[in-house]
Amino acid sequence: MKYLPYILKHLKRHWVRSLLTVLAMTFCIFVFCVLQAFLAALQRGLDSTNANRLVTRNAVSLVFNLPVTYKERIAGVPGVQRVCAQNWFGGARKAGDFKDFFPNMAVEAEPFLEMSPEYILTEEQKRAWLESQTGCIIGPATAEKYGWKVGSTFQLESFIPPYRASKPFEFTIAAIYATDDKRFPGTDKTIMFFHRKYLDEATGRQVGVGTFAVQIADKTQAGAICRAIDNLFENSERQTHTETEKQFLASFLSMAGNLALLLNWIGLAVIFVILLVTANTMSMAVRERRTEMGVLKTLGFSSGKVMGLVLAEAGLLGALGGAIGILFSTGMIRVLAMAPNVGPVVQGLGGLPGPVALAGFALALGIGLIAGLAPAVAAYRAHITDLLRHV
């Protein structure tokens, strides 16, 4: 610690250069932390899926619905315990206003409650929901965000044409579900569920089914049951594609390509560039101070100590940039949690995950130290007389 003022004074000497390097590192760690937090949020979503649940959708695209009649045939496949028809409603308080959005789905309440133990409701709450045609259940995060309580009413309008009615859908909150992060980590705390039959009645037509959630008795039979379901509709006009809930979510997320790979490559590219920037800064700093290194060695500083000072300076640049980057990314995650599209994904994190922040800081320190290594070794190896001759 006694060398810290000495190191800080050197960083202050070319403060613009030091500041720019710290800012570059800040940007690098900011990008890294935000991307990794986003990936962590996606992974959390995947981890929250139930291995005993399958999802059947239209084989062509999620955009096309399936006939309601498929439900009975799927339910007849050996190994299937329960089937729930569901539709992604895509409703917002103002149609298409994704700045003010929370996820919402139309489901068949009874099978849904049976096969979704992660959304915790008392028997009384379940009954209240089942008895109310416009009733819905909402996540605690959404309730808190809008200050809603049981009995509160609100309106939603879907941007999806088949789900649009002459007027907005009216909803009454029948219950606010609870979650258990120990038993069901990653459970969405924002989503709203309402009755599917309300969707049909309000639109005045049979809108079809977006996906069927299929509960199976034995998760080891998932592959065989998926094939059996899809074989049922092989010669139908609307063929199906069935997969586990985890695969469904993963494929849904990867519709924009291999997102994780893309994000990781972006992160790596940024890290590499910042490594070069920091290495350049440190090389310049050491080159300018060759005589000073010689003086330090003459005064009795060992080569190892001089090398340590250079590394400490580089590490400090990295650590400063890393700490600021983590602060900014923490703020950004909070902002993203309020954003319409990614908000629901990020909200579950409850801020920047600790392991991501730690990894970000370690990365910043690592970049700093690696960047300082070459000039530090040069300072270590240089002979005093050569250093002093460089005046």
Added chain:
Amino acid sequence: MAMVEVRGVRKVYRRDALAITVLDGLDLDVQEGEFLALMGPSGSGKTTLLNLIAGIDRPTAGSVQVAGTNVAALSEGALARWRSHNVGFIFQFYNLIPVLTAEENVALPLLLERLSRKERNERAMTALKIVGLADRAKHSPRQLSGGQEQRVAIARAIVGDPKVLVADEPTGDLDAKSAEEILTLMDTLNRDFRKTIVMVTHDPRAAQRARRQLHLDKGILQA
């Protein structure tokens, strides 16, 4: 026993295939409390000899004994420690650290010691008082004149209370008045503080302030 004993020292520099012999079998004794001036033309080996005595370079052959220690036999780390306790080096161009104040520059060698910040500052202030610059303690090197910078550099050289002071052209970058002040200060350090001083200089007037003058020409000492 002499404070500095140089015996049969040979120093050869290699530049690619070329070997340049700067010192060849040189012997020298400097007694404790002596003030020696080494003179000679450029390339005569003065600075090389000074560097060997200060332990910042190693002889190709021979031995350099300073304050009872065979400097050439020490490892890199041991030599660094030895330098910090036994030698104070005064450079021609002062070589103060520009980002540090005068006090911090003087206290720099004390970072290697187990001392509190307060103790380091007290010792630095004592050294600055000796060189007459206590009132400039908080000034940075660029706020000081050349003569003042050299005095700060001398304070840095003596702050660890070394046995030997080595000075490489300490007045070479100074005007006559400042040079005189520096020489007077070195004279005081030698006379009042019993510091053994080996000074390399081109300036005959500076050399006259020393108790003994030696001339070095082509690596050979002449009285």
